[in-house]
Amino acid sequence: MQLNLPVAVRWAADGRAVELLDQTLLPGREVYLRLETATDVAEAIRSLRVRGAPAIGVAAALGLALEAARHTAAPRDEFLRAFDAAYAELRRARPTAVNLAWAVDHLRRIADSLGAADNGTIACRLYGAATQILDDDIAMCRRMGEHGAALLPEGTVRALTVCNAGALATSGMGTALAPLYHAAAQGRAIEVYACETRPLLQGSRITAWELARAGLPCTVVIDSAAPLLLRDGAIDIVFTGADRIAANGDVANKVGTYSLAVHAARAGVPFYVVAPATTLDPHTATGAGIEIEHRDADEVRRGFGALTAPADTAVYAPAFDVTPAELITGIVTDSGVLRAPYAGGIERAAAALHGAEATR
Amino acid sequence: MQLNLPVAVRWAADGRAVELLDQTLLPGREVYLRLETATDVAEAIRSLRVRGAPAIGVAAALGLALEAARHTAAPRDEFLRAFDAAYAELRRARPTAVNLAWAVDHLRRIADSLGAADNGTIACRLYGAATQILDDDIAMCRRMGEHGAALLPEGTVRALTVCNAGALATSGMGTALAPLYHAAAQGRAIEVYACETRPLLQGSRITAWELARAGLPCTVVIDSAAPLLLRDGAIDIVFTGADRIAANGDVANKVGTYSLAVHAARAGVPFYVVAPATTLDPHTATGAGIEIEHRDADEVRRGFGALTAPADTAVYAPAFDVTPAELITGIVTDSGVLRAPYAGGIERAAAALHGAEATR
Numbered sequence: 084m085q086l087n088l089p090v091a092v093r094w095a096a097d098g099r100a101v102e103l104l105d106q107t108l109l110p111g112r113e114v115y116l117r118l119e120t121a122t123d124v125a126e127a128i129r130s131l132r133v134r135g136a137p138a139i140g141v142a143a144a145l146g147l148a149l150e151a152a153r154h155t156a157a158p159r160d161e162f163l164r165a166f167d168a169a170y171a172e173l174r175r176a177r178p179t180a181v182n183l184a185w186a187v188d189h190l191r192r193i194a195d196s197l198g199a200a201d202n203g204t205i206a207c208r209l210y211g212a213a214t215q216i217l218d219d220d221i222a223m224c225r226r227m228g229e230h231g232a233a234l235l236p237e238g239t240v241r242a243l244t245v246c247n248a249g250a251l252a253t254s255g256m257g258t259a260l261a262p263l264y265h266a267a268a269q270g271r272a273i274e275v276y277a278c279e280t281r282p283l284l285q286g287s288r289i290t291a292w293e294l295a296r297a298g299l300p301c302t303v304v305i306d307s308a309a310p311l312l313l314r315d316g317a318i319d320i321v322f323t324g325a326d327r328i329a330a331n332g333d334v335a336n337k338v339g340t341y342s343l344a345v346h347a348a349r350a351g352v353p354f355y356v357v358a359p360a361t362t363l364d365p366h367t368a369t370g371a372g373i374e375i376e377h378r379d380a381d382e383v384r385r386g387f388g389a390l391t392a393p394a395d396t397a398v399y400a401p402a403f404d405v406t407p408a409e410l411i412t413g414i415v416t417d418s419g420v421l422r423a424p425y426a427g428g429i430e431r432a433a434a435a436l437h438g439a440e441a442t443r
Numbered sequence: 444m445q446l447n448l449p450v451a452v453r454w455a456a457d458g459r460a461v462e463l464l465d466q467t468l469l470p471g472r473e474v475y476l477r478l479e480t481a482t483d484v485a486e487a488i489r490s491l492r493v494r495g496a497p498a499i500g501v502a503a504a505l506g507l508a509l510e511a512a513r514h515t516a517a518p519r520d521e522f523l524r525a526f527d528a529a530y531a532e533l534r535r536a537r538p539t540a541v542n543l544a545w546a547v548d549h550l551r552r553i554a555d556s557l558g559a560a561d562n563g564t565i566a567c568r569l570y571g572a573a574t575q576i577l578d579d580d581i582a583m584c585r586r587m588g589e590h591g592a593a594l595l596p597e598g599t600v601r602a603l604t605v606c607n608a609g610a611l612a613t614s615g616m617g618t619a620l621a622p623l624y625h626a627a628a629q630g631r632a633i634e635v636y637a638c639e640t641r642p643l644l645q646g647s648r649i650t651a652w653e654l655a656r657a658g659l660p661c662t663v664v665i666d667s668a669a670p671l672l673l674r675d676g677a678i679d680i681v682f683t684g685a686d687r688i689a690a691n692g693d694v695a696n697k698v699g700t701y702s703l704a705v706h707a708a709r710a711g712v713p714f715y716v717v718a719p720a721t722t723l724d725p726h727t728a729t730g731a732g733i734e735i736e737h738r739d740a741d742e743v744r745r746g747f748g749a750l751t752a753p754a755d756t757a758v759y760a761p762a763f764d765v766t767p768a769e770l771i772t773g774i775v776t777d778s779g780v781l782r783a784p785y786a787g788g789i790e791r792a793a794a795a796l797h798g799a800e801a802t803r
Contacts (some may be wrong), residue, residue: 110750110751110752110753110754111750276759278667279641279743279752280667281639281641281665281666281667282665284751284752287743287744287751287752287756288751288752291752291753291756292752292753295753295756300757301756301757302756302757302758302759303743303744303752303756303757303758303759304758304759304760305641305642305666305698305743305759305760306641306665306666306667307638307640307641307666307667307698307699307702308698308699308759308760308761308764310701310702310705311698311701311761311764312759314701338665338667338668338671339667339668341670341671341674342667342670342702342706345670345705345706345709346702346705349705383639383647383663383665384647384663387747387748387749387751388747388748388749389747389748390470390471391470391644391647391648391747392470392639392644392647392648392651392652392663393470393651393652393655394470396647396651396655396661396662396663397660397661397662397663398662398663398664399636399662399663399664399665399668399672400664400665400668401668401671404668404671
């Protein structure tokens, strides 16, 4: 089938702006923003109009390159001042997003290394580097899709996912959803069950929307009911994304992932994490070393408008949880599928896989 | 400590009206309604101003007795017409609530058995019978509280619950929450973790409110994070209510109960169901025979106002799930604690327990 995938972030056709799908308006309205300055891009990142670590990194890189291009005719000191201000503003737009810092630091190093060149040369190199980040992201998603699609069972596939690790979290076809899109594009029958994902409902607001737009059938599942689908044989495979993967293969991802992994193991349903190799963190030995961010209590007490709990009640709402490696069937990366145990750490396993693929 | 428990349903002080806490206004406002006719009570049941099977049964009984009392001075045929109309209106207010049908049928049989008596005599007997249903409910809650409190470990108790099986689901101190209220009243330190309970959020809207009013510390937990508390040793005991208990001890209760039972077993945390003996259903052999009601998709797609999923997306939102007997540590009834296996069926086990208690 022909997929009708939404695009989270891209260059405008004239190359003079960044185009973003405003995700704060989903699922009600599909509106693309044309952003012509780094300040506009930073605002869009801060206000979650674009979200998902890969997509944020791409948006920031494009925004920074755009800002340099806008000032090529200016005197050198003004050009540099504009670049520095844009770099700083973008880098602090979401302080915890690793891809964002990596992307703007990468462009900053390129600019610094070209100290003697003229403004136009620097701007062109930055434009090229930003476009490379965008293209790499698209390519990584495609490769994760290919590797993951090879894991699907015969016949109609009923896949369960949580949160949004789809096209709208990247500039390509997503991470967790990439195997499903890849298979659907090749004519396979795919049905997706999307966990609602309290408190911010990324599953029902974003994943269900992008799947419907792409043309794949989707059923929204309240989080506490997903274990029943697994128990009752209604799910063939689980795909989730990852926020960070420790050296021993423990995975930090959206809260709810751990519970799904326990229920999948109990039901004998394969449970795969899909994430690019850049998500591997060799400096964190195990999941116990991963700090878990907690959400603001008012996202639970008055999410989406109404007061749904006493205004001053205590709330337990971690944003992420850690799933131990032994509950994970495999980790689908852009280089192939990693499986525990990871002798010498997961990065060495990934490097071996990458080397094997490169020499194939 | 002195508990400040809210009351879901009671006679007005003058005995000429039913007083109900309007639960549709929680957690924002605490408003008691004075209802002087059966029609008013039926409306309150239909619109969920009072909910919870025991509380609904009590409200209906009080409403029907009230209607008889209003017409004692009328001619006999008018008195009977008013009674029949009130009976029919109350009985259909929520067709699936077993306690409601049982309560109004009980009063109808009493009225029918007094055919020759005068209006005033019949009305007095109905008033007495309705008050007995109210008192029995209060007493059953108290006994469940005593039996359940004996199960609590030493020291500060951290208990997890789901949905609302508290004071506001009964006319007394609740079912699942009764052991905790009982222990707190005796000076024990009790901390309650209340699962939010999508899609209708009875945990955050109602349980958290009634616990705060009673004076017990409560933390609202998003449903998908409760397994983390169990895994991390942050919960000492789980108490849930029950909607129906099959002969083999399988329990139908609010969706999410099954997942909590699996995670409690995995973590070695005791998992108790608290329900009066009237919840036992000897005519249903196992949980597989219990029909599960599904909620309206719009409760998920546009719950509490905002559109949080594509307007036409499919939704999987069962209202209840079935927890197998082997995952349940025990069933706390008003006669004592039942434990699997239930040779000869759970009703025989309950009867034996009841007999043992009666002869003690």
